[in-house]
Amino acid sequence: MKNLTTEDIRTLSPYVPGKPVEELERELGITGSVKLASNENPLGPSPKAVEAMRGMLTGVNRYPDGAGHYLRAALSKKYAHPIEGIILGNGSNELLEIIVRTFLLEGEEAVMAAPSFVVYKMAAQASSRKSVVVPCVDGKHDLAAMADAINANTKLVFIANPNNPTGTMNTAAEFDAFMARVPEDVIVVMDEAYFEYATDPEYADSLKHLKAGRRLVILRTFSKAYGLAGLRIGYGLSTPELVDLMNRVRQPFNTNMLAQAAALAALGDSAHIENSVRVNEEGKKYLYAELGRLGIKYIPTHANFIYMEMDRAAGPLYDALLKKGVIVRPMGPTQLRVTIGLMDENRRFINALETII
Numbered sequence: 001m002k003n004l005t006t007e008d009i010r011t012l013s014p015y016v017p018g019k020p021v022e023e024l025e026r027e028l029g030i031t032g033s034v035k036l037a038s039n040e041n042p043l044g045p046s047p048k049a050v051e052a053m054r055g056m057l058t059g060v061n062r063y064p065d066g067a068g069h070y071l072r073a074a075l076s077k078k079y080a081h082p083i084e085g086i087i088l089g090n091g092s093n094e095l096l097e098i099i100v101r102t103f104l105l106e107g108e109e110a111v112m113a114a115p116s117f118v119v120y121k122m123a124a125q126a127s128s129r130k131s132v133v134v135p136c137v138d139g140k141h142d143l144a145a146m147a148d149a150i151n152a153n154t155k156l157v158f159i160a161n162p163n164n165p166t167g168t169m170n171t172a173a174e175f176d177a178f179m180a181r182v183p184e185d186v187i188v189v190m191d192e193a194y195f196e197y198a199t200d201p202e203y204a205d206s207l208k209h210l211k212a213g214r215r216l217v218i219l220r221t222f223s224k225a226y227g228l229a230g231l232r233i234g235y236g237l238s239t240p241e242l243v244d245l246m247n248r249v250r251q252p253f254n255t256n257m258l259a260q261a262a263a264l265a266a267l268g269d270s271a272h273i274e275n276s277v278r279v280n281e282e283g284k285k286y287l288y289a290e291l292g293r294l295g296i297k298y299i300p301t302h303a304n305f306i307y308m309e310m311d312r313a314a315g316p317l318y319d320a321l322l323k324k325g326v327i328v329r330p331m332g333p334t335q336l337r338v339t340i341g342l343m344d345e346n347r348r349f350i351n352a353l354e355t356i357i
């Protein structure tokens, strides 16, 4: 018999997504639960995005624009970056896979941090490529240690800034020092899924390095602050050379018509982003105060979620919260991650947690 698949795929742990509200409510026979598990925008999508999709609905018998021209043109204008250096993905997640399949050749390695976004390692393993994992320090990417981990076989470095699940960020000074040590032929993937929430003035400026001609892929998404996670659309900013190669691997119609239209409209609704960031800041302030009152340790966040270090096993705590209709995310033996929600959702979480502990 032939092997059905590779050993690497056989031993791959599937990505565990946050539990959908509908599934939880069906299982427990409850209603009115809140999902604070997947770092989604609790305000929903921009009304302009919804309106734009409405206008497209009767046209879905046609294939979408495979080049995503209008959205890429708008992104090109927004970032003053050539349209040839912009690629759309079915979520930034798809771009992570395309990057691995396009650039990580046999015998080459990817450097990444832990804990960080698990898809980097999964994508490498699915292609039977080696990951070199560098531990975070206090939840934050140790960029000096990651630069140390680069060797002659290194092709890719994945950095999540802000990091998921810890919410930490790397500063411009740290990233500049890191880039000065990265060889020119190594591709740095700056995953900035939570970019819009990172308002700290020290936040690393990756675009500057791309504009200076470095081999960078900057990933951003419409799934988080833009509130379009269900549509699956994200984008990469890179050099025209790298984008041209990724386009050969990308499926011709990887982003759909509704997603392209909604993303384009959402991009023009800066008030919705400002409002989303403001609601996030308010929720953050409330949760910091309440977690402090409950004596729960957490890492200050630059994103729309908070990573908490509990004094007990996270699994039973997660289950107990579920039974109270609050979905969070267990992230390690004693770690939980909670998405910052609307104020009444944040209160639901704190009340449930306080009752349990």
Ligand SMILES: Cc1ncc(COP(=O)(O)O)c(C=O)c1O
Pocket (backbone or CB within 6 Å): 038, 039, 090, 091, 092, 093, 094, 117, 160, 163, 164, 191, 193, 220, 221, 222, 223, 229, 232, 233, 234
């Ligand atoms: C750091 C990071 N990168 C990428 C993604 C993927 O986002 P999407 O595929 O929805 O754009 C996520 C989603 O949780 C994330 O946290």
